[in-house]
Amino acid sequence: MKPARTRFAPSPTGFLHVGGIRTALFAWLLARQTGGQFILRLEDTDKAREVEGSGQHIMDSLHWLGLDWDEGLEIGGRFAPYQQSQRLDIYKQWAQKLVDKGRAYADPYTQTEVEAFREAAKAAKKPFLFRNHRPQNPPAWDGTQPLRFKSDPKPYEWHDAVMGDLSAGPEAVDDFIILKSDGYPTYNFCHIIDDFLMECTHVMRSQEFVASIPKFLNLYEALEIERPILATFPYVMGPDGKKKLSKRDGAKDVLDYAREGYLPEAMINFMATLGWNDGTEQEIFTPAELIEKFSLERVQKGGAHFDEQRLLWMSGAHIRALSIGELYACSKEFWPAEAGGYDDAYKKRVLGLVQERLKFFAELPNLTVFFFKDLPVKSSLWTEHKQLKKLSNDEIKPLLEQAKATIAASDFSVDDLTARLNELLEQTVQKPAVLFSIIRIATTQSPSSPGLADTLAVLGRKVSLRRIDAMLSAL
């Protein structure tokens, strides 16, 4: 496959959610797979909608996920600048070419007048076509009026790398504004210029643009530029309902997942398999595998719902696949405050015990506090326990005393602890559900914990016995 030059061209109107960044991911995947380039371009031509700081926020999101770009914002490149607001002269030149060829004209109407045309069309239940109102003798363009493309309506058939063969009639082609009266170009115009100048081989974007593609096709012809490969992605849908994932319906900022301690490779895996699969039964992919196996042809045509459960499962699966060293490196910012005084070796042992129950790192404090801090005695743990609620304190106390003696005699290796605990089971003729629960609750004061012997071994003699004593005096 020829090296692909793909691009991600967001507008700085806020944060990126999973739906938006999946588009970036697919474009990146293709560039990496073919040994091509991935370009990051900022489409900041709408000053009104621009949100301060979102350019940086978008870059942060891409950085976190490891979607690195070869040209574009921050780093520049052969076709700099990569920010459309700094390329106004370029668009003006290209627009002038169109004017010279008689393929663009000044729009003489006021916005109110155009709005009236639109209303009339709507009332007549007809699609609005500006070209039906194309002026006979448009005024000379002086830069203060919007400049419109003079279209050449005709039917089109084209191929989309994802959607397949598409077609539309001439009614899909209309005169649209290419330069606004404020001097800024519209997306419809400048993305075509930039993609051409930046030598993009593929234009990958989401579904809302399909209806405009005939217009773009018409413009490519007028500009006499070869059109790139088109690839249109379906939406990522909200968890319920039929609407696309959107900020106003609570879609999260991708960086929220970073803050909650999801692994970037898990997010990538999740996003990639939302609407794509390799045809095998493989579910878990590393980024490298994705680069190798991704293909536009296997992207679904229909929208896929965002499934939080699946994300959680996938995140846990990626966490489980990490070595302790890797896991530890990722866990740095998520430890409970009390862990500050403990050394790396201790924390790694703790991590080893919770790795298989961790779904994302923000869960770390809840899962591990008791390894760092004596928790207050919590009576509900006894009263709500299936087995223990049937026992009185007088029944529990001697068992815990015995357990204390047993544990005190141990060298606190997991094996020795296990062996002694098993002996105790026989001596007391208790079920593990009773005996182990008593010890577990006494030493952790938590509703759940890793296995008892493992937990005690990490806690150590001093802490274990201290907590048992505290429990004993509370009973």
Next chain:
RNA sequence: GGCCCCUUCGUCUAGUGGUCCAGGACGUCUGGUUCUCAUCCAGAAAAUCGCGGGUUCGACUCCCGCAGGGGUCACCA
């Protein structure tokens, strides 16, 4: 309303005329793994393949119609 697109278990999907009374995964449920939670293992329930017509010996797969859903018809991208 015109035009365009989409439609397989709750969800993500496999499936390109017979190997599919539809396979996998998430989730759910059941059981097991000496305690809890999780992991892991085993098993179960779960899709009349949107509906109706064709074509064919045979259709989830091809054709036609319909329905539902979505998109679009901005000096937003």
